[in-house]
Amino acid sequence: MKGWRPPAPFLLLLPAILVLAAVVIIPLILSLYSSFTPFRLTQPASLFTLIGFRNYARILTDIEFWTAFGRTVLLLTVALNVEMLLGLGLAMLVEKATRGQRLLRTIMMFPMMFSPILVGFQFKFMFNDNIGLVNNALQSLGLTDQAIPWLIDGSLAFFAILVAEIWSSTSVFAILILAGLLAMPKEPIEAARVDGCTPWQTFRYVTWPFIMPFAYIAMTIRSLDVARAYDIVKIMTDGGPAKRTELLWTLVSRTAYADARMGLANAMAYVAILLSILFTVYFFRKLSAARTQIAAEW
Amino acid sequence: MATVSLEKLVKRYGAVEVVHGIDLEVADREFIALVGPSGCGKSTTLRMIAGLEPVSDGNIKIGGRVVNDLPPRARNLAMVFQSYALYPHMTVRENMGFSLKIAGQKPEDIAPQVEEAAKTLDLTHLLDRRPSQLSGGQRQRVAMGRAIVRQPDVFLFDEPLSNLDAKLRTQMRVEIKKLHAKVQSTVIYVTHDQVEAMTLADRIVIMRDGYIEQVGTPEDVFQRPKSKFVAGFIGSPPMNLKDAEIADGQVVFANGDRLPLPARFRDRVTAGQKVTFGLRPDDLYPAGHGIHSGEDADVHKQDLRVILTEPLGNETLVFSDFAGAEWVGRMLNPRRLSPGEALPFCFDLSQAHLFDRESGRTLRG
Structure with missing residues (x-):
């Protein structure tokens, strides 16, 4: 007996386990641990004071946090619905194109290729009240003679962020729904037309059930995206004015770095992740139900 | 119940003409088979009758009325597709009742009609299944059930048996013949299988390269072929x-x-x-x-x-x-x-x- 030897599978997986541990598991445990401390970046020693659930208890009653939380959910709901409708429309138009469809598909993906930071800067410029394109256009068209304070008024700023978010990501829906439309057999649609369906009924009863799973995949991806929304907001308004566009992650980063309260920020982050998990579970349920319905083989 | 007439019917795709001005009179309650090798224009002709392809020239009349510009839904037809074309997300019952639901009938009026058709086609025990849970022959029967329920003026069949194995095809052929005897509708049936055409049809239309070669009863086209093509196409083994x-x-x-x-x-x-x-x-x-x-x-x-x-x-x-x-x-x-x-x-x-x-x-x- 030369001592214990770990089983071969474990040994073979060890490199992967080590890398995962270094990159994912240890930071995760560390941040989870720090959410139970009053850790401040300016006082490193505070990392070793355990305060139990005090950070979490504080968050539960923190109006600022719940406002940001609610605003994130609102952004998510509105953005996803609008993107879904626009994406559906785009996909159906592109699907109809008999020529240059590949080109259109490529062009459709352009917004996804821009860095969100860049998108933020572009829209910050376009919505600028003095020199922005939007006000310029509105004034030239004679729709208003005011300089609308897009990024200064709270709800207008939220709207501006929404527009930027939608512009940059509608193509996620469009691409996935287009994939669904292209994969769809054409005969049921023809059968529906012969069966007496108007174009709207054909869409409602035949096309839509078929592309629903594709829409839910896009929903899942985008709900995770929007729940983590940070860069566009950071650039366009930085949560302002007066925290009127503060989202979860801008709040978390402000708490962690500007206020240097790392422990509290980590606790917030963990609560925020709950939101992502909830949405993911919800859309996955929907997705698998929709898949069963059309008897998809994937 | 209706007659169907094709008058100088033409179909062009761009500069290519695929159906060259064909004329055909289909009598009320007649069973007409369109046969021909693939690419002869038979399916295109059927799809024009259904309204799924626009007519390039000439007229299609159903029951004496020109239907060229009517959408499929206004023609009161039922079509059975080669690939069945069932709605995958609906049960057999919903598939069969769909056209009635679209027509605005009440669920309590739809149910007995679906039951009736299901009984005719021996589908009663499958009514709550989805198409993915059915075999090819069963799917084909559902597709026919969906057509029957509509009580259309004209039934259109587009190679309905091509996806079935030989044995099932023979069975379904008999079913279709019985069905026609029962429902007494005008039927236009496209096939490339001359046996189906011979056994089912009152009259056979043999098409080739977008032209009609011969129209006649099965006896006619077998015993008195008008051309070498018809002579070689009808009969197995060939002449x-x-x-x-x-x-x-x-x-x-x-x-x-x-x-x-x-x-x-x-x-x-x-x-x-x-x-x-x-x-x-x-x-x-x-x-x-x-x-x-x-x-x-x-x-x-x-x-x-x-x-x-x-x-x-x-x-x-x-x-x-x-x-x-x-x-x-x-x-x-x-x-x-x-x-x-x-x-x-x-x-x-x-x-x-x-x-x-x-x-x-x-x-x-």
Whole structure:
């Protein structure tokens, strides 16, 4: 007996386990641990004071946090619905194109290729009240003679962020729904037309059930995206004015770095992740139900 | 219940014309089969009737009314597709009742009609399944059920049995025939399978390259083919068609072999005329093993060498060597033959066909 030897599978997986541990598991445990401390970046020693659930208890009653939380959910709901409708429309138009469809598909993906930071800067410029394109256009068209304070008024700023978010990501829906439309057999649609369906009924009863799973995949991806929304907001308004566009992650980063309260920020982050998990579970349920319905083989 | 007429119907895709001004009258309650090789325009014609393809020129009338510009939903047709085209997310019941639901009927009115159709097609026990849980034959029956429930003026079938295996196809063929006897609707049935066309249809329309070659009853197209194409397309195994020339009142083949000129063509050909001689396998048989074609039989006997045989049990197909080519004959009450064996064959010339070699048209009156 030369001592214990770990089983071969474990040994073979060890490199992967080590890398995962270094990159994912240890930071995760560390941040989870720090959410139970009053850790401040300016006082490193505070990392070793355990305060139990005090950070979490504080968050539960923190109006600022719940406002940001609610605003994130609102952004998510509105953005996803609008993107879904626009994406559906785009996909159906592109699907109809008999020529240059590949080109259109490529062009459709352009917004996804821009860095969100860049998108933020572009829209910050376009919505600028003095020199922005939007006000310029509105004034030239004679729709208003005011300089609308897009990024200064709270709800207008939220709207501006929404527009930027939608512009940059509608193509996620469009691409996935287009994939669904292209994969769809054409005969049921023809059968529906012969069966007496108007174009709207054909869409409602035949096309839509078929592309629903594709829409839910896009929903899942985008709900995770929007729940983590940070860069566009950071650039366009930085949560302002007066925290009127503060989202979860801008709040978390402000708490962690500007206020240097790392422990509290980590606790917030963990609560925020709950939101992502909830949405993911919800859309996955929907997705698998929709898949069963059309008897998809994937 | 309605008549369907096609008047100078044309279909063009860009500059390419695929259906060249065809005319066809389909009587009320008639079962019409459109047959032809793939690419002959039969499916395109059906889809134009259904309204799924726009008409390029000419008219389609259903029940006397021009429907060219009506959308499919306004034509009161039902169509059965080759791929069944069931709605995958609906149960059999919902699939069958869908057109009634769209038409605004109440659920309590739809249910009995669906039940009724399901009973006709023996689908009652499958009503709550989804298409993915059904076999090919069952899906095909659901597709037909969906058509029946609508009680349409005209049924359109687009190669409905092509995706089924041979045995099921034979079964479904019988089902379709029974169904037509029961529902008494006008049916237009597209197929490339001449057996389906022969067994099902009141009249057969044989199409080729966007033209109608011949319209007639199954007996017509089998016994009196108007062209070489029809003669070769209808019948299995196909008719023996060999090029020949008329000389000395005989049919002379390329290698010099001869057959007497069939009596009924004696006044219809001239010496030196280039023809195609046609004889069905049924009319070429080893002596004593054939169908007697009655008193007017005009049998020519000749010794032929057997190349190979295909025994089918009740009969044997005999491939023999004549006029430098291979001829198929049908041997009834077969006995075993060995390749290379020479035996006397009967050519029943009263059943022979002659076609003009250039135009392919029949030379009989």
